[in-house]
Amino acid sequence: MENEEQSETAHTEIMDATYQALCKYGYASVTMEKIATESGKSKGLLHYHFDSKDDLLAAFLEYLLARFEQDIESIDGTPDEQLDEFINRFVVDSGSDDRQALHLALLELRTDAPFNDRYREQLARNDKIVRETIANIIRDGIDQGVFRSDADPETIARLVLASIDGARTRELTIGDDGYAGAVRDALYDCVIDDLRAETNE
């Protein structure tokens, strides 16, 4: 038997290997065997930790979303800076090949969510947390007088998240590297700049 610490290390190693294997082979083609090879562990050991590929991928989604949530919750600075950082992290991140490959694997995984309760629940929970994080940044900005007081944090958060998600999907599937950046600029022109502008009056 492994002790708790060993088990936690093994879990992290398997998650890293899953990340690499998904980037390399994509969601549809990844197998327990390929993940085992990537991790340098035996397929048997992988099965000791996870019953099935479904089980492993649901755990990976949970791990990835938790890491993402920690990541965006750790953004600091003024509300203004936090909002910029949040939006740009989404857009700039999608530039690297590895991030593109992961984002594509995640998009494939998401198309399975209508048939997979665990994926769907985790995606719904994550959607809620991310929207709340954006809304809280805007709320703080209103409280501190840097954003207009009549702005609706939940409504803006909804539009920010949907447009960034759509932009990334289109950038990836159309193969136009500037797509997400162009939508970010549109988001500033139509929504974010206006959120700030009125405070200068």
Place this chain on the structure above:
Amino acid sequence: MENEEQSETAHTEIMDATYQALCKYGYASVTMEKIATESGKSKGLLHYHFDSKDDLLAAFLEYLLARFEQDIESIDGTPDEQLDEFINRFVVDSGSDDRQALHLALLELRTDAPFNDRYREQLARNDKIVRETIANIIRDGIDQGVFRSDADPETIARLVLASIDGARTRELTIGDDGYAGAVRDALYDCVIDDLRAETNE
């Protein structure tokens, strides 16, 4: 040999059968055989029209996007009404089970676009046409004095399309029927209402 008219009828019938088969089985599981069964034609006849499943699905994507483009170009009324109709057609359409199934199959297909030149070219062309259609509606509205003269048609069109696309993907993958409607409302609150409001001054 079929004459041109027969060939065109057969093409439409095969496209209809592909639509049905994609809704029934999804993109990953659909086969030439299943599409043949759906169309009431032999697999041999299907192969007479299309060399491979890839070939057939690329033709189907072209057919579907062309139909969608005709559909949105046929929207009439004042620019105000046209914009509402465009946005609501996207959102309301996604409500029915059949449309959900098709949208999901299309999302799966889009995840293959980075590896499929024909998909990617068609999706890029469609993206451009749809954005231009929205921008033209806004441009007409500015010319007719119903939308603010300082609005940027291309920028707003970009944000409208990205946010609706992201909203539909989230509605579908999270399984929340009200998601696209909520993003539409956010789009009106943050962008569209503002496009109109200033003209009353």
